[in-house]
Amino acid sequence: MWSYIVKRLLLMIPTLLGVLTLTFVVIQFVPxxxxxxxxxxxxxxxxxxxxxxxxxxxxxxxxxxxxxxxxxxxxxxPLERYVLMLKRFATFDLGHSYFRHQSVWSLIVSKLPVSISIGLWTFFLTYLISVPLGIAKAVRNGSRFDVATSLVVLIGYAIPGFVLGVLLLVLFGGGTFLQLFPLRNLTSDNWAQLSLGAKIVDYLWHITLPITASVVGSFAIVTMLTKNAFLDEIRKQYVLTARAKGLSEKRVLWKHVFRNALLPLIVGFPAAFIGAFFTGSLLIETLFSLDGLGLLSYESVVRRDYPVVLGTLYLFTLIGLATKLISDLCYVWVDPRIQFEQLER
The missing domain is CATH 1.10.287 (Helix Hairpins)
Known part of the structure; x- marks a missing residue:
């Protein structure tokens, strides 16, 4: 196991160098x-x-x-600048912004609360709703419930998040009809003076529309993945054997099918969870005036703030590679029958 982990860690180095080198070269030709x-x-x-x-x-x-x-x-x-950049990144010094007069690290930390709020709510709501819904659809495969819920989640998947966000603002954000929710920021201006209960209510009040716009399109993938995984397991021979032994349908489903069917979802948890922190929707953040990492990356590219562009790219690529390694290790943790030699193929 340790040899596999060391090998994967060593392979991260040329991948990081390739991403940074390609981006650095492109920057040299951008007017x-x-x-x-x-x-x-x-x-x-x-x-x-x-x-x-x-x-x-x-x-x-x-x-x-x-x-x-x-x-x-x-x-x-350019070559000297490239070498200096690599030396800084080797010590996790991401440099300083050209225009914001802050270090890249401080900028990332200051934008994290917004991205964490959007990402974590999207992650937890997606899995808390989609996994039970996918199981229910698999058990009732072909029924009216299955058809109706498939239609609903696919419609949600077909509507882009920013389009749904605009619709929500028009309907409930004071656009044309009702003004039930605020248009911008995660909290009110007087949030510091509010009591604990009022702070929670105020935060949830502000986050409702952006989270709704962000999460609706995520239901379809996890729901259908869960349903198909359960259907594949239900049709296998060991399930027929368990039923032939007289086990109840509930016991067969939750004791035998559940663990095997959730393997693809559990393995995807690390990537989905870490991605929740760093892959906030740029359009959602812009639409609802939320100053997160997505908006920071976009503005840095537009303003040619190269230290921020390269620093965030380096950090996100490193986190992505580490998450992929953790996902592979989760395969073995969930199913010990999987060997590391198989993962390398």
Whole structure:
């Protein structure tokens, strides 16, 4: 087991290097970098303060351009900047933002509460509703209940989250009909002065619409996966044998089928749980004015804030690779019959 884990950890290194190298190379050819953006801002500021006749001649001289390149580290060759970046990342130093005057770590930490709120609620609600629903659909396969619930979850899956979010805002967020829920933020402005019970109510009041828009589209995949897994197990020979021995249907379902059928879901738990923290919907965050990691990544790409782009990419890739390893180890934990040699194939 330990040799397999060490081998997987060593394989993470070239994967990380490949992702970072490809992104770094692409950045070199993307126009409108931080130096160009700052030149544009300086030029606009100079033109706004210059007399009308001199505005056409206002610009950034060579000395100012050299200072800007030194400020953002572009006075060094690309290869040297690449090596320096790898050295920083090796010590988990993600650098500092060009425009926000904060370290990348502090930015990520400051955005985590929003992403955690959206992700965890989406994760728990999805599994708490979809797993029992999938089991009920498998037991009642082909019934009216099965057909009706399949239609409902597939309609929810077909509607994009941001479209549902817009509809919810129009209906319940003061758009055209009712104003039952707030439009932005996770809490009210006076949240600090509220009592504990009032804080909980206020938080749930704010999170209702974004979580509804985020979670509805997630039901279909987990529900259908659960249903199909249970149907596959129910049709196997050991289930027929258990029934032939006179075991009750409830005992067959929960003692024999349940453990084997949940194997695909349990193995996917680590990836789904960790992903809940870092894969908040950009469109949901933007639509409901929630300042999370998704919005941070998008704004960093638009503004060419390269330390934030590369730092978050490095961190998320590392977490994704570690989560994949944990998922593979879960196979063995859930079903000891699986060997690590099989996982490598």
């Amino acid at each position: 409108g970098g931080p130096v160009e953006q700052m030149q544009h801002e300086l030029r606009k500021g100079a033109e706004s303060g210059a007399p009308f006749g001199l505005r056409a001649h206002t610009g950034v001289d060579a000395q100012q351009l050299a200072q800007l390149k030194q400020l953002y580290g572009f006075d060094k060759p």
